[in-house]
Amino acid sequence: MSDQVKQTVKKVFEDLATSLETGRMESRIKIGLTIDGSELGTEVMKQAAYAIKQKNLFDLVLIGKDVDWVTDFDHYSTTDCQKDSAELMEELLDSGELQGCVTLHYNFPIGVSTVGKVVTPALGRELFIATTTGTTSGIRNEAMVLNAINGIAAAKACGIQQPTIGILNIEGAKTVERSLTTLQENGYELVFGESQREDGGKVLRGNDLPLGSVDVVVCDSLTGNLLMKLFSAYSSGGNYETVGAGYGPGLGRNYERNICIISRASGAPVITNALEYAYELAKGKLGKISQTEYQKADQAGLKPICLELSAVPTTEVKEIEPPPKEIVTSEIAGIEIMELEDAVKVLWEADIYAESGMGCTGPIVLVNEKNLAAAQAELKTAKYL
The missing domain is CATH 3.30.70.1530 (Hypothetical protein rpa1041)
Structure with missing residues (x-):
């Protein structure tokens, strides 16, 4: 009996067991994990896999080379080449065999970037960081506006009906705030949070990050990537990420694959959380929610706003003399x-x-x-x- 036939037979019995438990003939959600490529070896993958197996929330499917412990799971064998694992992952997602997958080193297309999730140290709140890897747009301010849409979609898929957003105080923050405010005034359901500093505001200062002042913090991917690494490994010295749920799913206009990213330094706790994050997103219909959010934003003028942000300004040198000097207070x-x-x-x-x-x-x-x-x-x- 071939491995593929064995897997099919196993799936039939699993579906039958599920139907007896629930009274309905339905398949459980399946989430994949590619097990090769970590700087920490496959041991962290093994620990995460058994942690998920014990929780029994969903069916875990492993993709990667043959190691002794994979026999306890559904497993698709590949060579050591991560390219092979990525191609197989895509096939399984596109066929519907998997509803999500956690992996490393995935090249998202331009227009797609990932929304990470961490737990903030001050109050233990979950914070979505939009975004952490990938390139939503080559224009920084346009990318941050789109990142806000992506962050809202990820938070809603995880069950937050009206996620609050804030914009990190980095270059472009005030321009992005104006653009998002315009989108809000045009009818897009966007809820701004507020900085916990005394003067408040939609733009977040560094203090707001450990506090988790909002549900979704909007920034560029490079800044978000740095934040993820700091949040994930601040207690371990940097070479073993212990906190959070990884760098998150790739999101963008018309992108539907639920592919969640971890790093080569992600430890077993982060990998376990990333798998549960992927499961939450699958259960919450991430692809459908993302599509709906983009449709709503388009109705509120998202495309003209992005066009204005990406327009190359004309440089006209004009000398302007200041008026007579006054006291400025x-x-x-x-x-x-x-x-x-x-x-x-x-x-x-x-x-x-x-x-x-x-x-x-x-x-x-x-x-x-x-x-x-x-x-x-x-x-x-x-x-x-």
């Missing part, structure tokens, strides 16, 4: 640092004296108190606020 915050000097010149052109500076929460424009309202109006009209 009033601060205007919320301007992107890369646009700060341009914002000052907009006010000069409107005959309002202004200076740039750096406040407690980031870049600021300084004006005289009597010009504050007029300056804010000018900056809003010019889309700097």
Whole structure:
């Protein structure tokens, strides 16, 4: 009897057992795990696999080379080549044999990036980091707007009906905030959280990360990848990730495969959590939710917003002389640092004296108190606020 026939027979008996338990003839969710490629060896894969087997939430299917312990699981044998494992994983996902898979070193197409999940140390809250690997867009600010959609989809698939989002205080944060606010005003159901710092706001400071001030933190993939590594391995010295659920599923427009990423330094606890994360996403119909979120965002003008973010600005050198100098004591915050000097010149052109500076929460424009309202109006009209 061939291995494939044995697996088919085993599946029939498993389905029969499930139907006797539930009264319905239905298959259990199957989640795959590719077991090759970890810097920590297959031992961590073995520990995670048996932890999942003991919990018995879903059926675990292993993909990879023949090692002695895989006989206790459904197993598809491959060579040591990770390319073979990736191709087999894709076949099993596309055929419906698997509803999700946890793997390493997967090359997502451009437009797809992963949403990681960690547990924050201050209050033990789950935090989705959107995103942690992959490239949603070659334009940073556009990528972060799309990352927000992806983060919301992952959180909803895990059962959070109205996930709160915040934007990490990195380059592009204020531009992304304006774009997401426009999307919200156009009817997209987006719920902003708030920084726990005294001055609040939708832009999160570093303190908000260990606190878990929101459900989903929006950032670029490189920053998100760094955050995942810090959250996952801060207690172990860095070479063994112990906390969180890995770097998460690849998400993007029209992308439906539930492929969740772990790193070569992910330890058994993270691999176990990543498998449960993949199961949650499969059970929550991640692909369907992602498609629905993009449809809703498109109805609220997502594509024109992204087009505006990706447009190459025309560079026209124009010398503007400042108005007569005044005492500047009033601060205007919320301007992107890369646009700060341009914002000052907009006010000069409107005959309002202004200076740039750096406040407690980031870049600021300084004006005289009597010009504050007029300056804010000018900056809003010019889309700097």
